[in-house]
Amino acid sequence: MNWKAIFFDLDGTLVQTSPEIADATNDTLRYFGWPEVSQAQVDGWIGQGTRELLILALAHVKQKDVEQVRKGAHLKEALPIFDRYYQQRCGTRSVLYPHVREVLKTLRERGCKLAVVTNKEGRYTDTVLKAHDLTDQFDLVVSGDTFSTKKPDPVGVLHGLSLWGVDKSEALFVGDSSIDAATGRNAGLQVWLLPYGYNMGQPVEACQPDRVIADFSELL
Known part of the structure; x- marks a missing residue:
C-alpha cells in the first residue's frame, strides 16, 4: 500500500554502525587498561542505546553483575571517556545499507x-x-533521550502520528530487532523487519513481524 508515514530504526536498519561502536568501546576499555571485547559481542549488545551497551561491556570485562555496574564507580568513570571517543568515531566506519538513500528519496517524493x-x-x-x-x-x-522513555515505548511513534494527523493503519515501522517489533506493535502499526542488523543474536523471524524483507528496496 502507499504508506503515509514510515518510522525507521537507525542502527542495523539504515546504517551499519557496529564497527565504529566497537572501536569506541575498545578505545574506552584500553584507556582504563581493561580487556577489549569482540565485534560479535558488541553486535549482540546494540539496541538499547550506547549507555546500556557500555554497561554490558563493563559487566563482561569486569565479570560483574549488570546491576552492580549500573550503580558502580566504573560506569561513572567510563561514560565521559566513551562519549569523547564515540563522538570522534561516529561516521568513520559506518556505511549505509544498500538502496537506503534511493528508497528514502523516492518515498519522500511520493x-x-x-x-x-x-x-x-x-x-x-x-x-x-x-x-x-x-x-x-x-x-x-526521535532519539533515546528525546522523551523520558524510549523504545519499546511507542511515545515517539505516537508523537509522529499525532503531529502529521496520520492514522496508525496508514503507517509502518521498519527495524531489525525484537525491540523494534515491540515498538511498532505497541503503537498499533504493521512491522517489517530486515534480517541483516542487530537482534542480539536471534533471527528476526522469531519476532513474528508482519513481514521480513531481505532488501531495503522492497519498501517500494
Whole structure:
C-alpha cells in the first residue's frame, strides 16, 4: 500500500554502525587498561542505546553483575571517556545499507512522512545522520533521550502520528530487532523487519513481524 508515514530504526536498519561502536568501546576499555571485547559481542549488545551497551561491556570485562555496574564507580568513570571517543568515531566506519538513500528519496517524493526512532542518544544520532547526509531526509528524529522513555515505548511513534494527523493503519515501522517489533506493535502499526542488523543474536523471524524483507528496496 502507499504508506503515509514510515518510522525507521537507525542502527542495523539504515546504517551499519557496529564497527565504529566497537572501536569506541575498545578505545574506552584500553584507556582504563581493561580487556577489549569482540565485534560479535558488541553486535549482540546494540539496541538499547550506547549507555546500556557500555554497561554490558563493563559487566563482561569486569565479570560483574549488570546491576552492580549500573550503580558502580566504573560506569561513572567510563561514560565521559566513551562519549569523547564515540563522538570522534561516529561516521568513520559506518556505511549505509544498500538502496537506503534511493528508497528514502523516492518515498519522500511520493509524499510519505519519514521518521527515525532510535534508542541511540541524540548527540550520536545527529552525528551519524550528518555523516551520511541523511538529516534532510527525515521529517522527525526521535532519539533515546528525546522523551523520558524510549523504545519499546511507542511515545515517539505516537508523537509522529499525532503531529502529521496520520492514522496508525496508514503507517509502518521498519527495524531489525525484537525491540523494534515491540515498538511498532505497541503503537498499533504493521512491522517489517530486515534480517541483516542487530537482534542480539536471534533471527528476526522469531519476532513474528508482519513481514521480513531481505532488501531495503522492497519498501517500494
